[in-house]
Structures are given as C-alpha cells and as structure tokens.
Amino acid sequence: MPTQPTRPLTVGFDLDMTLIDSRPGIKAAYEALSAETGTYIDADLAITRLGPPLEQELAHWFPEERIQPMGDRYREIYPAFAIAPTLAMPGAREAVAAVRRRGGRAIVVTAKHEPNAELHLKHLGIEADAVIGWLWAEAKAEALREHGAAVYVGDHTGDVRGALTAGALSVAVPTGPCDASALRSEGADVVLADLTGFPAWLEDYLADREASPA
Structure with missing residues (x-):
C-alpha cells in the first residue's frame, strides 16, 4: 500500500x-492599578502564580462586584506598563x-x-x-x-x-x-x-x- x-x-x-x-511587566501593571485605585495589590506575590485568567488573581484584591471593571482597566493600561519590560x-x-x-x-x-x-x-x-x-x-x-x-x-x-x-x-x-x-x-x-x-x-x-x- x-x-x-x-x-x-x-x-x-x-x-x-x-x-x-512577563513578570516584570505584569508587576508594573499591577502596581499602576494599585496606585490608581488605592487598593493594595501584592504584585510580587501575584507574579508567582501566573497562568490562570486575570480575574482569578484580581479576586484576591477586589470585591466581586469590582473584578470585571478592574480587569477591564488593567487590560487598558497594560500596554503602557507591561510590554517594554517583558x-x-x-x-x-x-x-x-x-x-x-x-x-x-x-x-x-x-x-x-x-x-x-x-x-x-x-x-x-x-x-x-x-x-x-x-x-x-x-x-x-x-x-x-x-x-x-x-x-x-x-x-x-x-x-x-x-x-x-x-x-x-x-x-x-x-x-x-x-x-x-x-x-x-x-x-x-x-x-x-x-x-x-x-x-x-x-x-x-x-x-x-x-x-x-x-
């Protein structure tokens, strides 16, 4: 055959x-989101558990009703903070x-x-x-x-x-x-x-x- x-x-x-x-860039983006919102985010901890969707990480720092808008805002500011350091x-x-x-x-x-x-x-x-x-x-x-x-x-x-x-x-x-x-x-x-x-x-x-x- x-x-x-x-x-x-x-x-x-x-x-x-x-x-x-992407750890340096994601850390910078989380720090920027934290500074903008006044909400504490342990960026050093967050970058040790990369992989799952963003919303799973944001759930550690924001109440449920804020997760979606904070995710939208993070993605909006991400290019300015996360691309160059990565x-x-x-x-x-x-x-x-x-x-x-x-x-x-x-x-x-x-x-x-x-x-x-x-x-x-x-x-x-x-x-x-x-x-x-x-x-x-x-x-x-x-x-x-x-x-x-x-x-x-x-x-x-x-x-x-x-x-x-x-x-x-x-x-x-x-x-x-x-x-x-x-x-x-x-x-x-x-x-x-x-x-x-x-x-x-x-x-x-x-x-x-x-x-x-x-």
Missing part, C-alpha cells in the same frame, strides 16, 4: 512564562523558528487578552502564525483542535490539561509556577528543562513521526 502523507505540523505554545517572561524566555525565538523551519505552523494559545498577547510577540520579534487569547486550561483544547495542533508547549498544569483534552502531545517546561514533578503528575508527555532544548527534541519527534506516519 502507498504511504499516507504525514499531516502538516502545527505546534501550539503558551505565552506567559513559556515564550515570554523579555523573551531563553530559547523562545529559536523554538518557534524551529517549527516554521520545518514547514510547520506555530500558534500561540493563551489566557491573556489577545491584543496584548499580540503586542508582546510583535515587540519581541516572535513570529506566530496565529494568536488565540482568552483560553485557559481545558478550554485551550478548542483552539488546539481547530488548528490541528499535534503538540502543545506550556509551563503550567493547566497547559498540560489543555493539551491532553485536545489529544495533543503535552510538552512542558518548568519555567513558570509549576515544577517538573507537578507537570509530570498532571500527565505531561515530555518535560524539558526549558525551551533551549525544544529544537533538538522537535527533530527527534519529527524523525519518529516520519518513520511511522499515521
């Missing part, structure tokens, strides 16, 4: 603490480039407000083929399935759950709030020390895939 063609490669990436170290994670540009070099598509699926996610990527020169925001944990599977992602790379146990819900291979990096043990316990298929190891891993993955096409 003739060999069936291998499906085009699509790899999804999380954003915060996977592709970008750095690319080690290996981030190379990881995305490795996917595209092999003719694949690199997409970003994040809980972050999509326009702000796009600003980060543009500022840091990270070229994604699509950016999908406002999705967290299992809900990320919606975008991963829509784009046919075979792999999803993230730093949080929520990212692992999103990958597994989508039927994608979960590649995890312990560069955010979750350590390697927690990521493995959640079911990550692969745990890399950071994204600097991703291009070599991808080459091995593709070699195996090409040797045993679906």
Whole structure:
C-alpha cells in the first residue's frame, strides 16, 4: 500500500512564562492599578502564580462586584506598563523558528487578552502564525483542535490539561509556577528543562513521526 502523507505540523505554545517572561511587566501593571485605585495589590506575590485568567488573581484584591471593571482597566493600561519590560524566555525565538523551519505552523494559545498577547510577540520579534487569547486550561483544547495542533508547549498544569483534552502531545517546561514533578503528575508527555532544548527534541519527534506516519 502507498504511504499516507504525514499531516502538516502545527505546534501550539503558551505565552506567559513559556515564550515570554512577563513578570516584570505584569508587576508594573499591577502596581499602576494599585496606585490608581488605592487598593493594595501584592504584585510580587501575584507574579508567582501566573497562568490562570486575570480575574482569578484580581479576586484576591477586589470585591466581586469590582473584578470585571478592574480587569477591564488593567487590560487598558497594560500596554503602557507591561510590554517594554517583558523579555523573551531563553530559547523562545529559536523554538518557534524551529517549527516554521520545518514547514510547520506555530500558534500561540493563551489566557491573556489577545491584543496584548499580540503586542508582546510583535515587540519581541516572535513570529506566530496565529494568536488565540482568552483560553485557559481545558478550554485551550478548542483552539488546539481547530488548528490541528499535534503538540502543545506550556509551563503550567493547566497547559498540560489543555493539551491532553485536545489529544495533543503535552510538552512542558518548568519555567513558570509549576515544577517538573507537578507537570509530570498532571500527565505531561515530555518535560524539558526549558525551551533551549525544544529544537533538538522537535527533530527527534519529527524523525519518529516520519518513520511511522499515521
């Protein structure tokens, strides 16, 4: 029988603490919101638990009826305070480039407000083929399935759950709030020390895939 063609490669990436170290920028945005509203926010604590939607963090500092307007205001001031201080994670540009070099598509699926996610990527020169925001944990599977992602790379146990819900291979990096043990316990298929190891891993993955096409 003739060999069936291998499906085009699509790899999804999380954003915060996977592709970008947004802690300095997010800290600055929280401090600005705190100063504007007169409400105490422990920004140093907040940036240790990045990953879940903004509203979950704001619930620690504001009463329920203020969470939505404060979220709207945070997203409004975010570009002025959070974009410039944010750095690319080690290996981030190379990881995305490795996917595209092999003719694949690199997409970003994040809980972050999509326009702000796009600003980060543009500022840091990270070229994604699509950016999908406002999705967290299992809900990320919606975008991963829509784009046919075979792999999803993230730093949080929520990212692992999103990958597994989508039927994608979960590649995890312990560069955010979750350590390697927690990521493995959640079911990550692969745990890399950071994204600097991703291009070599991808080459091995593709070699195996090409040797045993679906």
